[in-house]
Amino acid sequence: MTREMRVLEPADGRVFGFYCCGPTVYGPAHIGNFRTFVLNDVLRRVLEVGGMRTKHVRNITDVDDKTIRDSQVSGMSLADFTGKWTRRFHEDCEALNCLAPHIEPSAVEHIPEQIAMIETLVKNGNAYCSEDGSVYFRIASYEDYGKLARLDQQDLELGKTQGERANADEYEKDSVSDFVLWKGRRPEDGENYWDSPWGEGRPGWHLECSAMSYKYLGESFDLHSGGEDLKFPHHENEIAQSRCACGGDFARAWFHPRFLMVDGEKMSKSLNNLYTLADLERDPGATPMEVRYALIGAHHRKQLNFTFDGLHAAREALSKLTKGQALLAKAAGREGENVPSYRELCGLDDLGVFEPALAALNDDLNTPEGLGQLFRGLRIAETEGDPGVNWLGFHAMLAALGLRLPDPEVPEAPPEVVAAAAKRQIARENKDWEGADILREEIQNLGWAVKDGPDGYELKPL
Ligand code: AMP
Ligand code: ZN
Numbered sequence: 001m002t003r004e005m006r007v008l009e010p011a012d013g014r015v016f017g018f019y020c021c022g023p024t025v026y027g028p029a030h031i032g033n034f035r036t037f038v039l040n041d042v043l044r045r046v047l048e049v050g051g052m053r054t055k056h057v058r059n060i061t062d063v064d065d066k067t068i069r070d071s072q073v074s075g076m077s078l079a080d081f082t083g084k085w086t087r088r089f090h091e092d093c094e095a096l097n098c099l100a101p102h103i104e105p106s107a108v109e110h111i112p113e114q115i116a117m118i119e120t121l122v123k124n125g126n127a128y129c130s131e132d133g134s135v136y137f138r139i140a141s142y143e144d145y146g147k148l149a150r151l152d153q154q155d156l157e158l159g160k161t162q163g164e165r166a167n168a169d170e171y172e173k174d175s176v177s178d179f180v181l182w183k184g185r186r187p188e189d190g191e192n193y194w195d196s197p198w199g200e201g202r203p204g205w206h207l208e209c210s211a212m213s214y215k216y217l218g219e220s221f222d223l224h225s226g227g228e229d230l231k232f233p234h235h236e237n238e239i240a241q242s243r244c245a246c247g248g249d250f251a252r253a254w255f256h257p258r259f260l261m262v263d264g265e266k267m268s269k270s271l272n273n274l275y276t277l278a279d280l281e282r283d284p285g286a287t288p289m290e291v292r293y294a295l296i297g298a299h300h301r302k303q304l305n306f307t308f309d310g311l312h313a314a315r316e317a318l319s320k321l322t323k324g325q326a327l328l329a330k331a332a333g334r335e336g337e338n339v340p341s342y343r344e345l346c347g348l349d350d351l352g353v354f355e356p357a358l359a360a361l362n363d364d365l366n367t368p369e370g371l372g373q374l375f376r377g378l379r380i381a382e383t384e385g386d387p388g389v390n391w392l393g394f395h396a397m398l399a400a401l402g403l404r405l406p407d408p409e410v411p412e413a414p415p416e417v418v419a420a421a422a423k424r425q426i427a428r429e430n431k432d433w434e435g436a437d438i439l440r441e442e443i444q445n446l447g448w449a450v451k452d453g454p455d456g457y458e459l460k461p462l
Contacts, residue, residue: 001148005364006253008047010222016047017055019213019251021226021234022104024061025085026070029092030274032260032267035295035304036227039257039365041098041402042296043225046361049400051347057216058101060086062108064205065169068192078192079108092277095288097402103216107208111194114203114211117245118181118196126244133184133199136165139177142240148254149232151176166233169205173232180204181241206237210245213238219248225255229266257300267306280311281422285415289404290314296367296401317371319412322405324378325394331381332391340392342399351393352385353377358393361400370401413459417448421459424450 010016020040023029029037044054061067062082071081086106093100107114118135121127126141139145140160151173159176166179185193185200193200213221219242226235235254242250259266262273280286293314298304329335351358357373360366374397381390398405406412413421424439443450444462451458 001254008223008253010052011220011252015053015055016223017217017221018044018057018223018225019209019217019221020056020058020101020224021209021230022058022060022101023085023089024064024066025082025089026067027085027269028088028276028278030267030269030276031280031291031295031306032274033227034092034096034277034291035260036225036257037093037098038096038292038295038402039300039367040225040255041096042361042367042400043255043365044099045400045402046358046365048346049348049358049396050362055103055217056099056101057103057105057213059209059212060089060104060106061205061208062086062106063192063202064107068189068202071192072188072190082106082108092288095277096292097289097404099402105212105216107203107212110208110212110215111203113215114207115182115194115196117207117211117214117241118198120245121181121241124244126240127181129198130165130184133182133201134167134180135182135198136178137181137237137240139179139240142244144243145240146176146236148239149173149236151232151236171233176233179206179233179237181207206234207241209234210238210241213250214242214246219246219250221251223253223255224251225257228256228258231256255300258303260295261303261305264305275306278422278426282419282426284308284311285417285419285422286311286315287418289318289406292402293318297371299368300365315415317375318403318405320375321378321398321403322412324375324381325405328378328381328387328391328394331387334388334391339395345392345396345399348392348396350389351396352389353381354390354393354397357397358400367401370397374401411461413448413461414446417443417446417459420446421450421457425457428452 008016023033044056047054063078067082068078071078074081118127121137122135127135127137129135146156155174155176164177166175166177167183181204182196182198183201183204189202193202239250261267265271265273267274277288277291280291290311294310297310354374354377357370357377360369360373420439420443424436427435427439440450447462449460449462451460
């Protein structure tokens with residue numbers, strides 16, 4: 001809010017409560033979305049590896065203009081449609097080694113809480129009902145409106161006085177206006193409506209996060225996050241709703257990582273310049289861990305341009321880390337031992353030569369510097385520090401960054417094998433058994449075997 005850096009601490013002295021705006025589940029999330037989710041994951045991990053307890057709430061947006069529109073195009077019910085994309089989101093998060101939030105509430109499951117919040121806003125004079133049974137937030141009723149996004153004063157005055165209203169979930173800064181809390185039922189919403197004191201309808205998008213953050217974190221909590229596009233109007237509207245309905249500070253700190261870009265433009269569905277994890281597995285055969293490494297390679301305060309070269313560099317870096325890990329284990333006499341669990345790696349007093357790496361992450365979550373110091377640590381570990389402490393410190397750093405290294409016993413599959421296996425998986429999902437068999441042979445001809453299990457497939461050298 002103030003554009004100052006803040007020390008992150010739990011205000012209650014016990015648990016750091018934070019809310020991240022989650023995905024809108026109307027298709028596969030693209031890796032731009034995942035830059036935001038992965039950086040949030042690193043933030044949480046750094047706090048936890050530093051010994052803090054966290055409570056991480058991230059919602060699922062399963063009712064809004066886009067989910068309703070696309071569920072109808074697909075011919076599925078809204079619940080089936082959003083359920084399918086929620087499962088896919090979870091699979092991708094797991095592949096990217098993102099910790100599951102402690103609470104993952106969905107908008108549809110919190111309609112009563114959203115209605116109760118609108119009732120309070122109407123009662124307090126912050127909201128009004130329009131002719132069509134919709135309810136709007138009156139931005140002129142909240143003095144601090146526009147403070148987070150630093151709205152242009154002229155746009156703001158116009159927005160307050162012109163009496164225009166935004167009924168769509170998404171709109172631009174120059175059309176700042178009263179925004180919709182409850183949308184009266186319209187024919188294009190089909191069967192997707194609920195009863196309310198203002199008639200049948202459905203909640204506007206911005207409301208869900210206010211209602212759910214209040215329920216799970218209270219009227220004041222430690223941090224709120226989302227991509228840079230969420231500052232306006234989404235977070236501005238959340239602040240207005242929450243402050244007016246619940247009192248309290250709402251979020252004490254904000255975290256808005258900058259975008260993932262492609263050729264100078266934001267990666268987004270509307271620009272049709274997106275890549276999903278599955279796209280990148282098919283071509284150029286990139287693993288999810290390579291994608292994760294690439295996504296954290298730039299500072300969160302800088303936009304990151306996505307390139308295949310970046311993925312290639314990530315592959316080389318991960319391979320160096322894997323070799324370094326083997327050397328550290330050997331020096332510590334820990335070869336063949338299980339890596340300590342995440343819990344065991346949280347709250348260590350001493351990371352040996354990897355202390356500066358964690359210090360870099362603790363300083364404004366500087367991931368590129370943290371990675372640089374990780375490699376520096378590997379170099380100096382050959383001559384410095386206690387090998388056992390260094391080995392633990394290295395794994396604590398991997399835990400903080402959320403990097404999962406391949407088992408050194410099993411060599412890594414080359415990109416063409418990863419790509420063929422990804423294509424085969426899709427063929428299997430489409431019940432194209434013949435196509436899957438041809439790809440299995442192709443993989444075998446490249447010297448690898450593919451084994452199917454309950455959690456997906458595994459590649460082993462023949
Ligand atoms: P959505 O599913 O559209 O609600 O977006 C989920 C999250 O992804 C939000 O926090 C967005 O701000 C974020 N996001 C969308 N596009 C990008 C991008 N190109 N780079 C980084 N974050 C993004
Ligand atoms: Zn939100």
